[in-house]
Amino acid sequence: MNLKKEIEDIKNEISRELNLSTSKKEIENIRIKYLGRKGIITQKLKNIKHLKDEEKPLYGKELNILKLTIEEEIAKRGQEITKTVKEEEQFFDWTMPGDRRWLGHLHPLTTTMDEIVEVFLRMGFTVELGPDVETDFYNFEALNFPKNHPSRDIQDTFYLENNLLLRTHTSPVQIRVMEKIKPPIRIISPGRCYRVDNFDSSHSPVFHQVEGLYVDENVSLSDLIGTLDIFAKAVFGSSTRTKFVPHFFPFTEPSAEVLVSCPFCKEKGCSTCKHTGWIEILGCGMVHPAVYRSVGYDPDKYSGFAFGLGIERVCMPKYGINDMRLFFENDLRFTKQF
Amino acid sequence: MKVSIEWLKEFVDIDISIDELARRLTEQGVSVEGVEQIGEDYVLDLEITPNRPDLLSVFGIAREIKAMLGKENKKNPFRITEEVRTTGSNIRVKIENFSDCPRYTGCSIENIELGSSPDWIKRRLEIMGIRSLNNVVDVTNYILLEMGHPLHAFDSECIKGNKINVRRAKEGESIVTLDGETRKLDSDFLVIADSEKPIALAGIMGGEKSEIKNETRNIFIESAFFSPTLIRKGAKRLNISTESSYRFERKADINSLIPALLRTNELIIKFCSGEMKGGITDIYKKEEEEKKKVFFSIEWLNGFLGSNLSRKEIIEPLTALDLNVKGNTSLEVEIPSFRRDIGIKEDIAEEVIRMVGFDSIPSSNKITFEKVGSIPENSLKINKIKNYFVSLGYDEVVNISFVSNGEINTLKIGKEPAVIQNPITSNLTHLRPTLIIGLLKTMKKNISIGIRDVRIFELGNTFVYTSQGKIDEPLRISGAISGHLKNHDWRAENRRADYYDLKGDIEGLFDVSRIKDVRFEKKEGDFAFLIEGSNIYIENDKVGFIGSLSKEIRDKFDLLEKVFLFEIELAPLLTRISFDYKFKPFPRFPAVLRDLCLLVPENVTHHQIEKIIKNSGKKLVEGIQLFDTYYNKKFSPGLRSFTYSLTFRSNNETLNDARVNATVEEILQSLDNGLGIKLRGEE
């Protein structure tokens, strides 16, 4: 019989038996079976003397290695077993807690962002991304901000060297896309934005937005209302109502703020909605003709709408989070709730 | 802006409840932030958007309410009934540059009796946040609130040479303003000067010297138009905002100067006695411009709004807002000068929608669900990576993008970081060149609240300068583990996380990404903050690092336990991740297992052994598993034992013992020759 094959078989068999063993007693039995005075290996070693002289050294060496390996394996398995259960305490209580792994959690901003993106994907919007570091042209100029508009101030916008700035909204992505392609355009741009604000319960110098843009022939305000209405219902529940209130943004005309009925109190008023029954979540409007001109579109041919919503602003009422700082403090007691 | 209901009622009848008024104003775009009851009166707190300076007055709000309720104005302070004598006053006015100040009007009033104002004026001022000073100043403030145009009263005795020069300040000039502050001026500031020196900061604040005092008898009233840009700049440099500068910044109505001046005269003569001296000064370089007009068709408007409004429904609200509309299906709207925000047909659409309400526009479902949008492939890959870490029990954290120079220096992490010119605080001055700083702060924070066992990751942009001086925004993923691997429960073996735990998670990331050629090579010393670290390579691209945080840095972040962390740049990973893969049929021939118990010199790495086994294994080695390491005093010094389990398999045949044995022999031979590795028991 082939020596190596024989040893291999013995080794495999021992491994199998050790794996099945659950008590010290069983392990001891295995040890006796192989290494005891009348054990299999012991017997084989004794039998060497009956072999031919030229076979003796090889056989001896291989068997001794096998014996060493088995001793190590048995010792190891023994340790494993003592660690898991003490034999005399072996009992079964099906109500004892299961052995839990730690669960990981996505940050609520990630899940909220994904959820919002998902709704717009289903409405035919394509995701476009842009850089955080921007120029005045993309962040302000092309979006019809007048030269002396307060948003450009260092009190509002973070500036870097060489007149670069940190985008104050994700609208620059709209300009970058419109420069590249002609309508129809239906995009959303999620991302991180920056404004000079100190941290407090409703402000953060860093926040997240999803902006949308739809430009085509004959896009109307009515389409904007329909789109955002469906969005609100998808995110806050099918009974959600929306309210549009006129507002002002340089890059849209007409402009509006959109309020959704409070998902907690159903418009009755509660602390989340500051007792108004409504929560402000986004700004929107019909794209200003000056924006079309800055990207070389014909304002008489195309019309369209744009909207921008703060992820934090959507996330806060959704989960009843009352302080914006919680998003960026990374207290794991917060993160692990989502 | 605060506005008194009682005062509003002077201009328009309000026959709805305060709550309803507040609600309807808000829905019309004049946002009511609060309502307060003061005595018998109510005060609305309004948020006026920057495009509507015409609403920064009681009359402006009254006009909006009038339009909303479909009423008439009870009176209009802008309506001039008498002829205006612009024959000039005793003070001679010169404008140095008409682009700084296109129009300046004023008049002199003599022999006034200074005193305090009637109580009702005091009360109205107070409600709207202005302190009563004396009857003259109170009147100018009263008119500012009523009509929205800022005025200023000078003590005529303090206008040297009876001359007013509207000019830029000279380098080195200064002025003590009404608040007692000395303001150093330069040519960025527009001033009102007499023949000698500045006596007021134009449009921002008067000078202390020329202010109305107890002994003042003769005064000069100024009603002017100053360049919004210039006022903005000046107010900003001095870091002040006054009722006056606030309105000038948002652009005054050039046609309201004379009406405001006349109304001021009227009230001053009424409450302070006095009489007008000479005529009215009006320096105006009038640019001949036609009345602003906007043209649009009813068809366009209904198309743009998606509405079905009749001509009447469109014209009525516009007329109510004092916009004059002509035409039948093609309309022409004449824009009065107080509506500085209207210039194009979209602006008219906004006025219509404000008045008829968004509720009258049907909600279209034209664009919903007609096609499915797409998401960049990289975003999908990123989601996959995030979910991978979450599935391993990591919590995602989100840190802001700002760090301090000190933190960057502490880690000595290569590359020049981008500097923020106007940081909010001195510890948030730089854009993060790495996510590690945020993770360490997160760990510190959580340890401080008693969470010691931490597994976290962050995925986000970092910022570095490229060699061309541009700012690059490499996307990175970074993670850290510290403390125990599991909860301390009744049977868990409560082991602490170590390097190999983290490394296994990284290897898994490459596995799920189907990226094969990954190496971990001992770090080259460029991360001072790592010990027991290594660089991570995909093929020949260095993509990141992994290691244990040095004690020195741990101390700086108050981290008591060992911390293991990694950072990987995502671009090289994302380009290699492919969603295009095919099912592989199961192997047709059985595998053969062989264990090799090797004695390995200390300086030899697992990676070297693995490489030799692969190379000398003649493509028959399918798997190499290091399943045991062992050290025994009986070994010669400098040796340890590695036990490998090798899987052999051929795609073409069932391997026989002879073939496997021969391959094993060859592997052993190569290991011996190349690395001095012997089989245990043969040493």
Ligand SMILES: [Zn+2]
């Ligand atoms: Zn509520």
